[in-house]
Amino acid sequence: MTFTSEKAVDGCINQNFGNKCCIHTQANPSLLEAWWQINLGGPVVIELVKIYNRNDVAKERSSRFGGFQIYLSNTTDWRNGDNCHTDTTSTWQSMDLAPSIQSCTGNTIYLTIYVDRRPNKRFDWYSDKAILELCEVEIYACVKGNYGSFCDNTCPVNCKDGVCDQHTGECEDCVDGYHGRKCDQRCSDHCKGNVCNQGNGTCRGCALGYFGSTCEQTCPSNCNVNLCVQANGVCIGCKQGFFGNKCNSRCSLQCKDNTCIQSSGQCEECEPGYHGVKCDRICPSTCGKKSCIQISGWCTGCASGYFGSTCDQTCPSNCNDNLCVQANGVCIGCKQGFFGNTCNSRCPQQCKDNICIQSYGQCEECNSGFYGHACLDMCGYCQDENCDKDTGTCLSPCENGLTGDKCDIKVVYIPGVEDDFNVAAVGIGVGLGVVVIVLVIVIIVLARRLHSRTNTDTTRSATTANISMSSIGQELPGDSDGQYEVIGAMASKQITTKISPDEGSYEKLGPGDKDVPHLYETT
Known part of the structure; x- marks a missing residue:
């Protein structure tokens, strides 16, 4: 006995399997999924689907038909189509074996009926095997573009894809530019893409420069690139130099590039020489390049001769080129002859050219004739007074009659x-x-x-000195x-x-x- 699929569309609605009017999908070996599909021969608009299932031995028939699903698709790949109906009857006694399905309306080419008996069944009374026993499937539909009891009426011309309700002829959707039940009213010319809501004609978006439900109002003139919110006309960004919801307030002239935050008018950055949220305060004149931090007003650098957060303190007088560190006033180099953080100490007297190292006062070189860190030690008797700065060792020969490393x-x-x-x-x-x-x-x-003695004492006898060589030397x-x-x-x-x-x-x-x-x- 054969139970081929065409028996479900042969016009026989007898639900007794013995009358050979029904199909029967494979029972052995058992399957977990079973499906039946029909090609409707081209796009049609379905209004109703009527199914006649086998009904003898009702409990068994109900357990097999329970939980059935219907899919609409434009290709044979029904799993990616529209699942327009799923049976959710909770008991086998309540199961309708000749249901009329009104949820599967719309434009389609293929209709598929499917049962699923994979694990996690919805109800325990469902059969374990997936079996379809369809005696007849009736599909009430008109060829796309027609409606009426005999499908002899033509759908309105602006119905999208030519699809309309089979009874009333009302369009399911409209082509772009139209709205209304029969798509006989035009959308506003300022609707974005010429698209509006079918029921009330409100625009789904506005063309550039317009806002409102039907996009009939113009955006404020200072909106950036003429864009505003459709619902209320608030600008989506302002043109340069303006702020506010409608961009009708001017930014401070001291805002850099004449740009400020739309909501508050606060400058994003200030022109050189100004600070404050709206750049309405002048930076200290001693700031380098008259530049300061926008919020605090602290200088980003100081002019020559000043230091401190606002550059209100003068650098020490002996700083080289009058330059010192902004944070603490330490000199960036000292004038000739001075050393120390603030250059308030004098270099040793014998430093060559009166130059010493700023951090600790050591001479870089000594004057001729001196050596040591502070050039306080004198070189030995070196010719040209030329000796090593650190050790005092003569770098030239010693003067006559002297020797040693230091002469x-x-x-x-x-x-x-x-x-x-x-x-x-x-x-x-x-x-x-x-x-x-x-x-x-x-x-x-x-x-x-x-x-002398003779003159002073004439009575004194004369004394003769007898001096001979022998009193001094020997023969x-x-x-x-x-x-x-x-x-x-x-x-x-x-x-x-x-x-x-x-x-x-x-x-x-x-x-x-x-x-x-x-x-x-x-x-």
């Missing part, structure tokens, strides 16, 4: 036996010459004293052959004596001024 050690030479004989003889000769001069001086002094041995002999000469040594650079009580020696003491005999 502060005096050099004394004593010839020894290993010196050349002629050097010794010359030394003896020089020594002898000195002795003779001394003796002459002594004789003159003694003679003057003797003469040379007879085998000396008239040559000088160096007596008791010590081994040659170099004796150095450290002296202070500022010791001014000694005589500087040249190469020819060194004393060479000798012991010798004379005849």
Whole structure:
């Protein structure tokens, strides 16, 4: 026995399965979903759907038909179509097996009836298997564009897609530009996109520059790009220089770019030299570039010579170029000869060019002849007074007769036996010459004293000074052959004596001024 799908549209409304008038979907193996679909042959406007289901053995038939669904679609993919009806009968006894469905109206090409027995069924009395037993399905509809009992009336020309009510001929929707039950009234010319509500003709949006339910009122002239809210005409932004709901108030002239907040008129930013919510207050004149923070009025920078939040304090007088830090008045560099945060301390006197480091007063370089952090120490006897600033080490040779890293050690030479004989003889000769001069001086002094005594005491006997060479020296041995002999000469040594650079009580020696003491005999 065959139960093919066309039996549901063969005109037989007998609901007894034995009359072979009904279809029957697969029972074994069992399915969880079953559906039946009909192609209506083109777009139609449905008014009513009548279904005749198998009704013998009512309980079983109801359990299989319960929860059925109807879908309308323009393609065979009914799952993405319109679910226009779902049965929600709560008991099998109340189940109508020949229902008339009035909710599935509208324009469609395909109609699908579907039962679902997947887990989570709505009611327990539903069957476990998904089976459809449809005896007849009647669809009352007219071809799109027609209405009436015999579909012999034409829908109004402005009905959208030519669809109208099958009984009254009223349009379901209108083409753009029209409204009314039969779409015979024009929308306002200022409706955006020429679209309005079908029932009352109110615009769904207004064209640029208009507002109101039917967009017959013009937006205020200072609305930005001529836009305002449809309901009340409040501007959606203002033109430059205006604020307020209707943009009829002017921004402060000191607002930067003549722009302010629409709701309050507060400037978003001020022109240089002004501050305040409406930029109506002048920045302090000592602000750098006359610029200050809009709300507080604090300067964003100070003019030369000033510091503080409002630049009302003067920088210390010794700041270089009269510049100091705005927050605390610390000098940004000092004038020549000063150091410290406020440049109120003088650089050490011997700093070269009177320049020292601002933070702690150390000289960058010293004047010639001085060294140390503060250039207070004197260089040794370096030639050209040139020594290292940090250590005092001479950077040029020492002056004659001095040695050491700082040229502060005096050099004394004593010839020894290993010196050349002629050097010794010359030394003896020089020594002898000195002795003779001394003796002459002594004789003159003694003679003057003797003469003085003679004049004062004529009774006193004259005294004769017997001064001989032997009282000063010793005769040379007879085998000396008239040559000088160096007596008791010590081994040659170099004796150095450290002296202070500022010791001014000694005589500087040249190469020819060194004393060479000798012991010798004379005849």
